[in-house]
Amino acid sequence: MEQTLYFILLLIALCSVSECVQRQYHFINVNKTWTEAQRYCREKYTDLATVDNMNDMNELNKSVNNERVWIGLQKTSVDKWQWSSGDPALYLNWALTQPDGTDECAVMRDGQWHDFPCGNSLTFICSSSNNTNTGLVFVNQTKKWRDAQSYCRQNHIDLVSVRNQNESQQLQKFINDSHISGDVWIGLFRDSWQWSDQSNSSFRYWESDQPNNVEGNQNCAEILNTQGQWNDYFCNYEFPFVCHEDKLILIKENLTWSEALRYCRQNHVDLVSVHSEEIQREVMNVVKQASTEAVWLGLRHSCTVGLWFWVSGQTVCYQNWAPGNGTGEENCDSAVRSGAVQSGGDQRWISRPETDRLNFICSNYE
Template sequence: MNDMNELKKSVNDGGVQNIWIGLKRTSVDKWQWSSGKPALYLNWGFNQPNGGDERCAMMRNGEWHDESCTKSLTFICSSSNMNTGLVFVNQMKNWRDAQSYCRQNHTDLVSVRNQNECQLIQKFINDSHISNYVWIGLFRDSWQWSDQSNSSFRDWKSGEPNNAGGNENCAKLNPNTQGQWIDDPCNNQNPFVCHEDKLILITETLTWPEALRHCRQNYTDLVLVHSVEMQEEVMNVVKRASTEAVWLGLRHSCTVGLWFWVSGETVCYQNWAPGNGTGDEDCESGVRSGAVQSGGDQRWISRPEHHKLNFICSRSEE
């Protein structure tokens, strides 16, 4: 929603009436969680899901059923402020309104990503004496962001997308609907807003010094990761890497036995894999530099600088 508010401000400043955003309908309908995570674990009831316009999921007795997203139900939010991490909201809302409520007041509509979570949520339902169906954060749609991100954020105007005429496969922002989205034929002509990634994955395989030189000549620098938020951006980028790890702007000094960023700053926020990032590096085998794993949990690892890996450049000094 922060992105939406910034976008609406720039649109309003320019007095633009309609503007393309990077959301397009695909031929693939898939279930995903409101959090943006893919739905790898599924626990449907008998003969479910049965399709049609039933694009949102509700839960009862540990099993899921698909339902029209316009139906009004109570729902469960996830929250970082509760002992159980769960909040039952005893208000009747459609799925989108329930999602908005959870995001504004807690974290999100609850995700059920494995059997253990399913059992914990069902216990919470039983302990809370909830006897009816409740919304969970699972929904199905065929819309995809053009940057291939897995963001599940949607801000459709009520009744949209309606695919009027059967060919409204692109999304635009319309200030007349308080900046909410409507679908529109892709061959219509509208102004648009581009966004420039701060992080650029380079799929050439270079040594760490070569990667540093490339970033400084063509962008700003090898990426610096000073926070959880930046690490999450890095994690989203490295999925497309062709090497098992990707260079960061991390360097080890054998002289003082410390890791530091190429900006000269010390490493405060850390995300090292076990056994990596210590001061006791093998300096006799060559200078060590830092990389992020492109698979698994994408932790940082120490590698000799002469290894050849993909790397991430940043466009800004942030």
């Protein structure tokens, strides 16, 4: 009993915030049009560079040694609402008749959302790791939406996201408790830009007043300056470019958990460990292409200590279990249990007998 308690305490002590870049970036110092660059990247790597967050952006920028560089963002004909932080806009809290126009940014007004001109100046709310009570910071300065976004990213995390009803209620309580009146910017915006690899990433890092679509056909994105900020430009111009190579690979073979583990270790590095929300978002992108209802992860249950662990050695600190799963109260008289992620729905983790035959995700993280 004492040994089990010691092991549990050791696991808790080892939990820490872990950041990693989901992709490896490759700067190609050859001038090509955007389409030619896309073709090159798809042949040699995975695709033209996708960027999910500032960690990715900083890593990409390390590989670039000149300005005017293509990345994998291209304008389409489909507008959609999304969050500045990169979270998908699954929960919607529009006021009646909203959105009602062509405005591309959103404000919180009386507990609900309204579309609003991005060029207007308003106060705003940032998400922050410094305020442990709410995770929110009200900035009592008026800025345009994109300037507010830059301020939040430089001083906190990002403009606030509202991913579910609970977060919406928490935000409104924060507004009431802080005696904030009038409209405030939130991190919701819409655009028609899409990543070349079809990623659902909504991260954008435009230079101020960009994209401006000069002459109506600036439909491709480039890195414009040494800070790594982006500009829209004519796709037929020739620039160097950045490719990315995915760290996670979906294998569409139906194997048991042990067979999947062996395959990944022989052909890549390991079955994937999902030890952060960042990696979970990448997993959510990958599993959409699966041919089974669930996909193996490198997650294993130990009956000895009644805990789940990652086979790569990381502890299970970040968690994304579906209700009723991951409790540790597994039936140890039956087949050993291993962890999988749902390929549809909320794409949460579930406990499955290791003898099930599923697709799986290999990782190239060292």
